[in-house]
Amino acid sequence: MELVALPRNFFDRAPALVARDLLGKLLVRRLEGKTLVGRIVETEGYLATGDEASHSHKGKNTRNASMFKDAGHAYVHTLRQYVLLDVVTEGKDTPSAVLIRAVEPVRGITGVADGPGKVGRAMDITRALDGIDMTDPDEDLFIADDKKQLARKVCVSSRIGISKAKDLPLRFYYE
DNA sequence: CACCAGATCCTCT
């Protein structure tokens, strides 16, 4: 299996488009000589402006600084004991992102990581990966296209697990 | 320094 990182222009688009198109793509984690691969099956977009649920809504701080990087960078943050992974979308200083909410096992991982905290756990995502450039082929975390992906129906819904801006249709998942 | 809000998850009913 050839695993090539998606280019920056894939991520340099509106978060809703990136969130939708990330379904079926492969999340790749290189770790201690091994390669973990999961197929992305659920995502959520977070907007740069007018989105109270986005971590960037109140401006830049040390916690969310990675959201202000250029498209294709990782925004890794913790929620209680869990580590969550976002990919930054749109250009620099346009702080939007897509949360990877679930992956299916492809290689090296077992079970279904059917929640953002479980994705972080299954693929050993750590804070050290916060801010890395996921379009850089030398990095230990990136997203690759899957040439053999099957056509599956994409569903859209409002986001879950948040208390503000609940009504935006920014959650994408396979039927 | 104290307080508290979370993009969660697991274990009960």
Place this chain on the structure above:
DNA sequence: GAGGATCTGGTGG
């Protein structure tokens, strides 16, 4: 569907 476990940095005194 409710409640608790458990962690970190933002915010305000």
